[in-house]
Amino acid sequence: MDLAAVAMDAGRSRGRRWPEPVHPYRGEYARDRDRVIHSRAFRRLEAKTQVFTTRYSDHFRNRLTHTIEVAQIARTVAQALGLNTDLAEALALMRDFGDRFEHNLHALRIVEQFEQRYLDFPGLNLTFEVREGIVKHSRDYSPADFPELAEYELDLRPPLEAQLMNAVDEIAYNSADLDDGFEARLLQIGMLREELPFLTGIYDEVDRGHPSGRTKLKIGETIKRLLDYLATDLIEQTRRLVSTTGARNTDDIRRWPRRLAGFSPQVGENNKALKTFLYRRLYDHPAIVEERDRSVEALEQLFRYYLAHPETKPQYYSELAAREPRHRVVCDYIAGMTDHFLLRQHRELLGSPASI
Secondary structure (H helix, E strand, O other): OOOOOOOHHHHOOOOOOOOOOOOOOOOOOHHHHHHOOOOHHHHHHHOOOOOOOOOOOOOOOOOHHHHHHHHHHHHHHHHHHHOOHHHHHHHHHHOOOOOOOOOHHHHHHHHHHHOOOOOOOOEEEHHHHHHHHHHHOOOOOOOOOOOHHHOOOOOOOOOHHHHOHHHHHHHHHHHHHHHHHHOOOOHHHHHHHHHHHHHHHHHHHHHHOOOOOOHHHHHHHHHHHHHHHHHHHHHHHHHHHHHHHHHHHHHHHHOOOOOOOOOHHHHHHHHHHHHHHHHHHHHOOOEEEEEEHHHHHHHHHHHHHHHOOHOOOOHHHHHHOOOOHHHHHHHHHHHHHHHHEEEEEEHHHOOOOOOO
C-alpha cells in the first residue's frame, strides 16, 4: 500500500544524532523498531506487572504483552489510514517504557542514555521522528517550561503516527483489562448491565447469535467486537478530521492548531464510560488496591534510601547524579527495575520482606 500524502516517509527523515550508513534492506523506522525490540529495557517489561500479579494467574497480561498488543493495534490502524506502519509500531513499542511519572521524558532518557549497546554512539541513536514521537505523543510541552526540548519544535503537533498512540493504548488496555478482570472473576456480566449499556448491547448481540455458547467464550467474543468497534471508529474519525483540514503533507499536519487523531464524540464518551467502569470495578477493587499500596510503599522506601545512600546505586547512575538532579536519577533507576529485582533490592537494603 502506498503511504498516504500525510504519512511520514522514512526517506525524508531528519536522521539520527550520529549519522549511520543506510541499511540495504530495512527502512530507518524499521531499524528503530528493531533496536527497541532488542533493547534490555524492552525485555525487562516481561517482569513488570500491568494490573494483575501472578497471585491470580500466570496468564494475565504483563507490561511486555500489553506493549505487544498496543503495537499490533497501532500497526493495523496505521495501515488502514495509509500511514507509516514501521514508525507507528516503533512508537507503540516505546509507549510503555516509562511508568506513570513523566513517562515521555523517562522513555527519552532510556533511548538516549541508559541503553548502552553500540560502540559508535551512546543510547540507541534513533531517528528524530521516533524521538519526537516519544516526547510529544501524549501531551503538549510548553517551550517556555521545557527549553531543553527545543529541538523537538514544541509549538508544532507531532505527525499522525504519533498522534494515534494515546487512543491505541487506551483500546489495548481497556479491552485487555476487561478480559483479565473477567478471568480473575472480579467482573461479572451484571455489572455491565448496570453501568455500560453500549457494551451490554454488544454482549446481547453475541448471546442472541450463540445462545448455547459458554459464557466465557461469549465474553471473549464481546471484547473482540469491542476492540474492533473502537479501532474502526479511530480509523474513520481520524480520516474524517484529516480530510476536513485539506492537509497535503506532514508539514500541514504539524502546523494544524490541534491534534487530528482520535475517537468520534459518541465513541469517545463510550470509551470514557468504560475507563470509569474499570477504575470503579477493577483498579479500585480492594484486592488490587492492597497489592498496589504495598508496591507503592516499597517504591517510596527505596526512593528515600537511594537519595540518602547514593553510593549504593550502580556506578553509571552515581556518575549521572553528579550532572543531573539526584531525585530524577533515582526515579530513572527504580523505574528500570523489574518487580523481582525491586523486591530483592528492598529486602537486601532495607531488610524487610516486601511483597508485590
